[in-house]
Amino acid sequence: CQTGEVAADPQLYDQSYLSPVTIGNSELMLDFDTGSADLWCFSTESPAAQSAGHGLYNPSTGTELDGAFWDITYGDQSAASGNVFADKVVVGGVTATKQAVEAATSVSYEFTEDVASDGLLGLAFSSINTILPQPQTTFFDTVRNSLAKAVFTVDLKKGAAGSYTFGYIDSSKYSGAITYVPVNTANGFWQFTADGYSAGGSDSSTGRGGVAIADTGTSLLYLPASVAKAYYSGIQGATFDFRQGGYTIPCSATPPDFNVAIGGKTFTVPGSYINYAPLRAGSSTCFGGIQADTGIGFSIFGDVFLKAVYAVFDDSGSSPRLGFAAQ
Numbered sequence: 001c002q003t004g005e006v007a008a009d010p011q012l013y014d015q016s017y018l019s020p021v022t023i024g025n026s027e028l029m030l031d032f033d034t035g036s037a038d039l040w041c042f043s044t045e046s047p048a049a050q051s052a053g054h055g056l057y058n059p060s061t062g063t064e065l066d067g068a069f070w071d072i073t074y075g076d077q078s079a080a081s082g083n084v085f086a087d088k089v090v091v092g093g094v095t096a097t098k099q100a101v102e103a104a105t106s107v108s109y110e111f112t113e114d115v116a117s118d119g120l121l122g123l124a125f126s127s128i129n130t131i132l133p134q135p136q137t138t139f140f141d142t143v144r145n146s147l148a149k150a151v152f153t154v155d156l157k158k159g160a161a162g163s164y165t166f167g168y169i170d171s172s173k174y175s176g177a178i179t180y181v182p183v184n185t186a187n188g189f190w191q192f193t194a195d196g197y198s199a200g201g202s203d204s205s206t207g208r209g210g211v212a213i214a215d216t217g218t219s220l221l222y223l224p225a226s227v228a229k230a231y232y233s234g235i236q237g238a239t240f241d242f243r244q245g246g247y248t249i250p251c252s253a254t255p256p257d258f259n260v261a262i263g264g265k266t267f268t269v270p271g272s273y274i275n276y277a278p279l280r281a282g283s284s285t286c287f288g289g290i291q292a293d294t295g296i297g298f299s300i301f302g303d304v305f306l307k308a309v310y311a312v313f314d315d316s317g318s319s320p321r322l323g324f325a326a327q
């Protein structure tokens, strides 16, 4: 029965969180992503112009999956593609002896320029893995039968190292009870229903809830346009800046706390988490941590929300469920 824990190190402005993973005989820093299901990494096969500055997976330690290839495009139109090897992957002491490792032969500039990240480790459901002709399992699905309990937990923090655990829940990491809600796996995401939202101390609801996913791979909190609009209407100097592609606020603003009702419990995102980052270094205008989910089709509870809670991704029962607790 395996259990393990690995650090989640925040990058600038908590834009993403990176964790050390041993693949074959190289240690790489990967972005654990509950919003996708591919484990891919820069490799010795990647063009030097695209992989400069990144840690590289050397497939010589693996066994090529003949005829298998992968190609993924994310909502921001960033993309990567390549071929596939079965190799040993170790995360915090948890070992997958034959994990499908997707070696990149091409990556888009968003990943090239993010030099701290050597790739992604998908933790969504394997049904959305992009390997063809035969999709392969995520790291969690590969090891889940060997885990003490088929769960993993996410404990991200603002501007500080958090952690992921596999196979157990760490009661020292949260306060109060864990509130569980059912997960709909139809779209391959950890998808749940949020009951409602409100801002500040008042219980003036900013709107009914809706369908949402828990997504460590997305930095911000994307909510129904009406909820985002109502939230920013309470902040002096807040505006929707179509050139920046979202709401901005003065960096000097103290946004109100944001409350989310899930499973009958209320979870609070401190207002300071929503003063996300200056548009450019030195700018006095900051990008908002809450944005509208227009065009996505559901809300995305990304890192801005997840770093305010302790989250349990539980696939140990008859159907998957998500648990949330106050940190």
Ligand SMILES: O=C(CNCCc1c[nH]c2ccccc12)Nc1scc(-c2ccccc2)c1C(=O)NCc1ccccc1
Pocket (backbone or CB within 6 Å): 016, 031, 033, 034, 035, 036, 074, 075, 076, 077, 078, 110, 111, 114, 215, 217, 218, 219, 295, 296, 300
């Ligand atoms: O893809 C993931 C999780 N992996 C992200 C990996 C990644 C993609 N660039 C990266 C760059 C660096 C590190 C990791 C990643 N989540 C989901 S579900 C639905 C959408 C979506 C669909 C349509 C339109 C918008 C979103 C996304 C999405 O594109 N999020 C990223 C994002 C969301 C908004 C803005 C930017 C990015």
